[in-house]
Amino acid sequence: MSPLPFVWRLHQVIRSLLSPFGKIIDRIPRTPPGEERTLLDLGCGHGIFLALARRMRPGLSLVGIDLDAAKIRQARQAFAKAKISGHQLAVMSIADFPEGTADYIAILDVMYLVPLVLWAGILKTCYDSLKPGGLLLLKEMNTGKPAKLAVLKLEETLAVNILGITKGEETRFTFPPPEEIRKQLQTIGFEVEEIPLDRGYHVPHMLWIGHKPSNPNGPPVS
Template identity: 30%
Template sequence: MNAPLAPALALFSHLPLSERFHVHARAFSAPLEAVASRVPSGGTVADVGCGHGLLSALLALGDSRRIVHGVDPDPRKIEWARSGPGRLPNVKAEVGTVESLAERLPGQFDAVVVSDVLYLLPAERWSGFLREARRLLRPGGRLLLKEAEGDRSWKHYKCLAQEVVMVKLLGRTKAGGALVLQPREAMEALLRQAGFTPRETVELGTGYSTPHILYVAEATAGDGAASSAP
């Protein structure tokens, strides 16, 4: 099930103009609907790096049985998320990271979605991030990881230039290191090392000026998964 974009965007109609613009720009520059459509029905979903909560809104509106738990390290964005999709009964938004959530709720999620987060971190932290995402999942749970592919195309370099503006000049997004895009072979290898079995790699860049790519991977049973709480 998938929610139309308009009802999700309506949740942000009360935000200041600058924040509404940011959410709308995100909506029309990234294939979030395509990501949401591949999340399993029902269950509990962690939206790691949720930002303003647009993907959380799509997930929650697309399936009322689904519980969405969004976390982001930026308190400003979490405040907007709480006042928008956080008003839905099946959405929770809080300040946090993948590490803090995995420490508190290991093995409690059926799916984890991560959209455009890894490239903001130093490359040496990617493996640890993915292992923490693995800790969040029940055995057999799904990770949906949306990034921009490091394919050295013009879209690759345009994406990096755009993010330099957003991160370093405008300060709209927080980054913990150099902006990095990885080729799909490297990403699939990192997923395997973190205890995932890649199930699907989907190119989503058609119609966009960014080389969007989605990795769908399954948490390998018995490979470091935390046990669910009783």
């Protein structure tokens, strides 16, 4: 079992320190005794978020999917070494995930690598994959803070184009304004919360929580 290359391990450490994963997990309700709830991490990478979720929300069943087979392989190795159980890690698209089976779906710093024209289809598939009453946790960037956004773009250009750590179209990042993200989520049927998470961070982290109604066939969200 070979260790991750140094530059990748360094990226993992930096990402865990500079991303507000703990604040995002705080938004996931604790699982009542005797119940089982599933957290799906779409674009899970090396599984850093899921590993922290296991520690902070031990009652969750964890599922991580990513299109990068190397990252999934390395995540499996890391989870085995850490003796983390109760999880599934797979090379899979959200399009192949069963409908109505996830209680929570996290998409953290993934959509900025996806052209905006494809967002609606991905978010609709997430909506369909959630159980009624489920939550979508979408973490992207607040374009209303241009100075912090400029720092973020420089970092991502380094990660995508120079180091090759993150897969994406070269220099083509998608950072829609907050009102566009809210509109897309509401159009699909989510009730939306917007939560700034950038306090104490050098980049403009922002969390959108999409609440799938307990009765999805009820009246549309206004």
